[in-house]
Amino acid sequence: MTGIVFNIQRFSLHDGTGIRTVVFLKGCPLRCPWCANPESQRREPETAWSAAKCIGCGDCLRTGAGAVKREGGRVVPLRRLSGAEAERLCPAQALQVFGEERSAADIIDIVERDMIFYENSEGGLTLSGGEPLTQPAFTAALLREAQGRHIHTAMETGGLADYQDLRAAARHLDQLIYDIKIFDSRRHQEQTGAGNQAILENFRRLMDEFPRLPTLARTPVIPGVNDHEKEISDIIDFIRPYPNVSYELLPYHRLGAPKYEALGRAYPLGKRALDAGRFRRLQIFAERRMAR
Ligand code: SF4
Numbered sequence: 376m377t378g379i380v381f382n383i384q385r386f387s388l389h390d391g392t393g394i395r396t397v398v399f400l401k402g403c404p405l406r407c408p409w410c411a412n413p414e415s416q417r418r419e420p421e422t423a424w425s426a427a428k429c430i431g432c433g434d435c436l437r438t439g440a441g442a443v444k445r446e447g448g449r450v451v452p453l454r455r456l457s458g459a460e461a462e463r464l465c466p467a468q469a470l471q472v473f474g475e476e477r478s479a480a481d482i483i484d485i486v487e488r489d490m491i492f493y494e495n496s497e498g499g500l501t502l503s504g505g506e507p508l509t510q511p512a513f514t515a516a517l518l519r520e521a522q523g524r525h526i527h528t529a530m531e532t533g534g535l536a537d538y539q540d541l542r543a544a545a546r547h548l549d550q551l552i553y554d555i556k557i558f559d560s561r562r563h564q565e566q567t568g569a570g571n572q573a574i575l576e577n578f579r580r581l582m583d584e585f586p587r588l589p590t591l592a593r594t595p596v597i598p599g600v601n602d603h604e605k606e607i608s609d610i611i612d613f614i615r616p617y618p619n620v621s622y623e624l625l626p627y628h629r630l631g632a633p634k635y636e637a638l639g640r641a642y643p644l645g646k647r648a649l650d651a652g653r654f655r656r657l658q659i660f661a662e663r664r665m666a667r
Contacts, residue, residue, distance in 0.1 A: 376479045376516040377476050377477060377478045378477065378479070378516075379400065379419070379476055379510065380400055380474070380477045380482065381399050381400075381401045381415060381420075381473040381474045382397075382399040383397070383399070383485060383486075384397040384399070385489055386489070386492070387501070390501040390529065390552070391498070391501045391527075391529035391550050391552065392496075392527070392529075393493060393495075393496030393497040393527070394492040394495075394496040394498035395493075395498045395501045395529070396485070396486045396499075396500055396501070397501045397502075397503050398482055398486070398502055398517065399415060399504055400415075400502060400510050400513070400514065401414075401418055401419075401420070401473070401504070401505050401509075402417070402505050402509035402510060403415055403416045403505045403509060404509060404535045405506070405535060405567040405569055406567060407556065407566065407567045407595075408566065408643030408644050409600070409627055409643075409644055410631060412504070412631060413635050413638055413640060414473035414474075415504050416505065419474065420472055420473060420474030421473050422452040422456045422471070422473075423471045423472075423634065423637035423638045423639075424449055424451070424452075424469055424470055424471075424637055425637045426448075428467050428468055428469035429465075429467060429469035430469070434464065434466060435450055435464040435465050438463075438464060441454075442460065442464060449639060450470065452470075456472055457472060457475075458471075458472040458475055460472075479513060479517050479520050480520060483500075483517065483521055486499075486500045486521060486526060487524055487526065493526060497527065498527060499528055499529065499549070500518075500526050500527070501529040501530065501531060501552075502529070502530040502531065503530075506532060506533050506535065507531070507532060508536035508537075511536070511537070511540035511543065511544070514530070515547065518530070518544055518547035518548060522547050527550070528547055528548050528549050528550070529548065529552060530548055530550075530551060531552040532544075533554045533574065534554065534555070534573070534574035534575075534577045535569055535574050535577075536573075538576075538577050538580055541581060542580075542581065542584065545584075545585050545588060548588060550588075550590070551585075551589070551590040551591070552591045552593060553578060553590060553591070553593070554592075554594070554595070555571075555574065555575070555578070555592055555593070555594055555613070555614070556571075556594060556597075557600070557601050558606060558609035558613065559609075575613065578592075578614075586618075589619060589621075590617070590619055590620045590621070591620075591621050591622070592614045592621070592622050593623045593624070594606075594622075594624055594625065595624075596626055596627055596649060596654055596657060597627045597647075597649075599647060602649065602654070602657065603657075604657070604660055607624070607660060607664070608660075611661060611665055612664075615665065621665075622661060624654070624657060624661055626649055626654050627647075629642075629644075629648075
């Protein structure tokens with residue numbers, strides 16, 4: 376069983392309990408303009424070019440034999456490059472390929488190397504993306520393989536998937552992290568490109584079917600999109616009936632902006648910034664409403 380993975384991040388402390396290895400799968404059905412991982416959105420591998428790293432030597436143009444061209448001050452790939460080819464073409468590592476086909480067994484071999492850290496911290500494997508459920512068979516295979524080796528499993532999902540795929544993954548999960556970004560479906564459609572009826576319905580069905588699955592619902596707080604109490608209270612009122620669900624707000628950040636540029640795309644949110652005081656007030660509001 377193989378799938379397309381664009382990153383494996385060891386020693387993560389923010390994607391589930393304890394110390395974790397996060398495996399990022401490529402492909403997502405949503406197009407959130409605040410996405411910090413634009414390289415995750417398309418399913419197929421992509422080549423990025425970093426203006427900050429490029430030293431302008433022109434080696435890629437000379438030795439690439441039609442692999443890349445210069446266009447408007449950028450180096451642009453003319454065909455799909457492999458990671459090894461990008462490395463060979465560019466001495467400055469300005470060319471980078473996001474996305475590589477990997478086998479489930481190979482990935483779990485890498486994850487297993489940090490077993491000692493998981494055991495001491497209740498950590499393990501987290502699948503992220505993108506949306507892991509755009510590769511449902513690969514996701515299920517990774518989780519099954521990890522569980523078979525007694526590795527704690529978690530998955531971050533946006534919930535827009537076939538329910539049976541979500542259910543198949545949940546059978547091998549020790550923790551679920553479920554993003555609910557905007558409660559109103561029309562506004563969700565405007566902002567992310569898809570309505571959220573299926574996301575909410577999948578959540579409801581899953582919580583009914585797996586009432587003991589530890590679940591963290593999360594909302595990224597985006598200035599001008601959902602940074603107000605009405606939005607947060609609608610989401611909390613939806614999740615609060617489920618005792619296995621906790622809730623967290625994530626602050627918007629712009630750390631993904633250089634990656635948009637490297638992929639030749641404009642950063643969709645411009646100079647927007649999150650007011651730290653406003654975010655803290657929303658956190659306090661959420662904590663109080665969850666505790667009611
Ligand atoms: S080889 Fe790398 S550093 Fe040199 S011009 Fe090409 S992209 Fe830039």
